[in-house]
Amino acid sequence: MTGAWRSGGLAVGVSAALLTAGPPDRLTAQDTSAIDRGVRVGIIYRPGVRPGMVLLPVHAPALDSVRAIMTRDLDYSDRFELITLPGGDSIRVTAAAPGARPPAAGGTGRGTGGGGAAAATTLNYPLYQALGADFAVAVLPASGDSTIVTVHDVAAGGVRRELRVHLPALKDPAFRLAVHQLADRVLEAALGAGGTAATRVLFVMEGKVYAIDQDGADQKLVSSSDHQAMSPAWARDGRRFAYMEFWEGHGRLFVQEVASGKRAPVATTGQALD
Structure with a gap:
């Protein structure tokens, strides 16, 4: 059996860990998480059924991993037709002065002000429309x-x-979750409904409980015993999970903390499985 927990989610559950507080370090390398592609069951859509989305090239190597994870999340959401740019950066125009183009009518723009390297950017919108894009995402x-x-x-x-x-x-354990949450916010900005990228899934393999990101990365052993484990399920806060253990014909329910690995048995009647 499996369990899933999504950050801030009403749809499937919530994520397995919370973002850590404190000042982050500058991202310095690419994400190298190994992903087991497994078998993907896809749906074939008629052209134009899903809105087209393009993720613009990044000019900062430190953000390559952010763009790669977000691209995978938005692809796996199955809500967009992702568009590959012919010629890479060549079809993107240079940045305009802040305020050169107002937010789209009816949008929910939240301008940050303050300039920086990521001041308001204008695009060749007619060209992106011709390429079939309804949305374009820039990471700067x-x-x-x-x-x-x-x-x-x-x-x-x-x-x-x-x-x-x-x-x-990048090496912080909270990095991938933060990027998954960012991808969910992008999906919400585009379509008005949150995504499920910030989801951690619990599953049993060879009698042990594992947790894994919804994109197939960051698989970790989380159960702390050699006994046969079954039926893992997340707590609502995403900081704990419960599972059954069986040995010598007996079963017991445990609740375990994700961060510390500490676990405690749940009292039962002793007459039968509760």
């Missing part, structure tokens, strides 16, 4: 070790939303 570095993600409404010819975030360092 900003001052103060922050990152700005801009969601462009290509059809309306303006900025739908601008998100300024401070991401943990």
